[in-house]
Amino acid sequence: MYSLPELQAQLGAFRAKLAEATEHTNRAVELLDEARETIVTAYAQAEPWLPPELEGATEGLREDAGRLSAAGELIDGYQARL
Numbered sequence: 452m453y454s455l456p457e458l459q460a461q462l463g464a465f466r467a468k469l470a471e472a473t474e475h476t477n478r479a480v481e482l483l484d485e486a487r488e489t490i491v492t493a494y495a496q497a498e499p500w501l502p503p504e505l506e507g508a509t510e511g512l513r514e515d516a517g518r519l520s521a522a523g524e525l526i527d528g529y530q531a532r533l
């Protein structure tokens with residue numbers, strides 16, 4: 452069993468890793484958005500071709516970012532109650 456200071460330290464470390472994962476996820480979404488823009492610009496067509504996996508990857512990362520945000524809010528609430 453952890454003491455309160457140890458638990459708070461563990462939660463702080465988890466929160467730091469969660470923030471790092473969120474940053475990486477957000478950067479991945481930005482890169483996919485840049486890839487989409489590059490593809491559309493390169494083809495310069497009324498209906499440019501986009502790889503079908505691009506939309507799924509973008510949506511998946513946006514969902515991951517939402518889950519990471521929700522986890523952060525839960526940890527913040529838990530820490531506040533300690």
